[in-house]
Amino acid sequence: MTVVNEIRKGFYLDSVALMRISRSIVAMPDIEEAGLMIGTPANKQILREAGVLNAIGEGAAPGDLIIAVRAKTEAAAKACLVEAASLLDAPRRTSAGAAWRPRTLRAAKAQMPDLSVALISVPGAFAAAEALKAIRAGLDVMIFSDNVPVEQEVELKQEARTLGRLVMGPDCGTAIIGGVPLAFANVVPRGDIGIIGASGTGIQEISCLIARAGRGVSHAIGTGGRDLKADVGGITTLMALDLLDADPATNHIVIVSKPPAVEVAKAVLARVAKSAKPFTICFLGGDGKGMPGNAKAAVTLKQAAEVAVGKPLAGESIAPRPKQAGRKGAKVLRGLYSGGTLCAEAQIVLQGHQLAVTSNVPVPGANVLGNLSAVHSLIDLGDDEFTRGRPHPMIEPVVRDAPLIEALADKNVAVILMDIVLGYGGHADPAGHLAKVLASHGVKGGPAIIASVTGTSGDPQGLAGQTAALIAAGVVVCPSNADAAQLAAEIVKS
Amino acid sequence: MKKIEDANAETLKRMLSGDPVLVDCIPAGDAIPALKAGMILHSGPPIGWDRMCGPMRGAVTGIAVFEGWASDLADAEKRAAGGQFQFAPNHHHGAVGPMTGMTTLSQPVLVVENRTFGNRAYCAINEGLGKVMRFGGNDAEVLGRLAWMRDELGPALGRALRDMGGIPLKVLISRGLSMGDEMHQRNIACSSLLLRLLAPALARTMSDSKVLERCLDFIGRNDQFFLNVGMAMGKSITDPARGIESSSIVTAMCRNGTDFGIRVSGTGDRWFTAPVEMPVGLYFPGFSEKDANPDMGDSAIVETVGLGGFAMAAAPAVVGFVGAGPASEAANYTRLMGEIAVGINPEWTIPSLDYAGVPTGIDIRRVVATQIAPTINTGIAHRQPGVGQVGAGVVKAPMGCFEEALVAFAEKMGVA
């Protein structure tokens, strides 16, 4: 066994591109492990833990690229480095002669002077600085990046407020502005329902369910997961409320979030009370108390969509709901989620069935993960612990493979519950990927596999095709995540 | 920081409002009173004999023989090593020089006056291609040409220019840009335009038609004749922009074949240096990278005022020649330099960029932040003295001097 490291000084490529290259070189013969990472202390730690870092890699600076390989033979390692180098250089070769790309926001603005929105997905340590430049240049901002220090978020949002600019995020996955999906968002018809959401998949699920009910969305504004915490004080949520309240195209406003800090909830609900428009408020896991007269509380995302469109969604099934049984003798449910809010919603539905649930992101009343074979567990695979140094499962469904294979093999698992999230930003064929894994690792008499698809017929992946692929793979597809969780609960209870 | 933005606006204003006029050609000793016997001005930041590269040493010994300070090249070398000559950068005396950049007492220098600010800048006359002193050449042919320039061409140019009342250069550059020059690698348009203006005055002020013929022929055969005029112009434009408190704009970039040096307006006359890099380019047949000397000359003053590599979009022909990629990418060089410049020059525009002005005023903050080094178009000298030019290419200003300058600038601004 040999560990070989190489450094490229002052090199930068975004981590998704690097991870793609890592994945293709690790598949080369006699390669045990390999990784390409920018030499930050955190990344070095990951490489160290993976047993691929040597003294050369240890010497890398945060502006350098580390190419780290552990191989069975020296020759295999060398071949791997050569392949990595050619993959690294390939995009540059093809981009030679391509159109000019500005290096800074300033130059971008010179090229397109009436820019309105900056979509920022650089590493978290740099995101706030780029956002600050953008708001000072008169742009509204959507920060997709996570790992932005909260004090930077506060400072940024305070300055943005004085400048009259909106900061969506950090860690904002989804927005739809004037019909334009930004980052992870679905193709939904334009309509009169406005959405403000602290969570990306929450917005996606609600907007898709609204679309399936034949209605549409005026705008969906993401706020970032921490906006309603006490430190940030709901700056973005309150500004988004002002915007949608004044927006003539919006007749109904949905707010979706985890339960806010007490004083922030008060401020938000007070602002809601001042509006003449009706509201649906979905504080997932909250008690739904204290709603002003023009607002109705919703317990689940599905219910939020139902309140907003004014009719129940039941009966809008996109697949027949067969009688389904779990694996014989097995008792526990395993949820493997790519969407954090979908994972939270499932916990709430299960709790509604008096089931004790555990999760790595527990909602109020749920416990932290314990022995997975003994208790119902709902795992958010998009949480930091899984995405550190790896792509998000919505971009790269491979992330779900290992836990899924483990659950299929676990004799105690009666039901596996999953989400498939479509739309821009996401993987091109998540259902196809899942079907392949099930085909090669599925077991006779195995657990029931239940899923829902968050998506619309307009999405690039296509709702019908994705659903069909799942059904063909033996998955029971429910019309919403809440329905899927409901069915899963019924099975484990029976 | 507002203080910096304001200072940079002032620096840029001074650079853009300059009115450079080619007014005269006189002996360097008359132009620069500080020059005396045994004193040799060279290109780039300060350097002593011990650290000089081959071509620079070749030029030093040649010019010492030319000035009569040594009996032959070997004698000159002994004297140079023995500390008998006093070396100083051209930049310390209001002058610039291409490649080795030798400036001494009796050499004629072109005089450019910046009429907005009243300052003058100097540069020797371009010797043409081939075996020349600026590439370290120092044999009898080289010294003989210098003598003719001293005795015949220099005085003739001086008479003609004085008779004309000078040639305004700003508008000449504008026309040259629209004719495919970028004023560093390619000066054919400007050289021709200049000769067109000079010829009648040369004829008017000269009685001997043989001398006139020699002068016109010499200028007419040299596509790069204008380079030295453009360099003196660059120096005359940047000098009034020096020493502006809190300004982070570069006022000089130059190289001596060993070090690359920059000066920044807000840090006064201090040099920030880093080892020069090797140019990347095309070589004349029979030569290759291994023959090349590291980058050299004060000519990067033209990039400092937004020409050369900064005006690449004006000269697609240069892009291919300097080995910088397909000609269609010329515009991207100029756009890239736009990332590190604080402004554009509305009077020097480029037709192929929809008449956008050349990026002007290199901000060390932007250079360090983006890690985009100024692109400099350059000739490549042979590493052995006396061989001459072996190719042409582009070279990047080394990032190290900008980073060092940024740290010093931050200290001066009290934020380090």
Add this chain to the structure above:
Amino acid sequence: MSAEARDKDQVANGGNLLSRPVKVVNIGLDRFAKELDEQSVPVVQVEWAPPAGGNAKLAALLAKLGS
């Protein structure tokens, strides 16, 4: 007022996120720009790199000096 005139008017007045036409500068992941471009949304991709090539000391100085 024509749609174009209204767009211009809103830009001139600063406008807000919901009222002005969406024109995006994408700083980071290429795919977001590519997807917007496919939908004919005006977008400029910035070829981003960490300030000062990731040199934290210089980046901190730049943050103080502004640029």
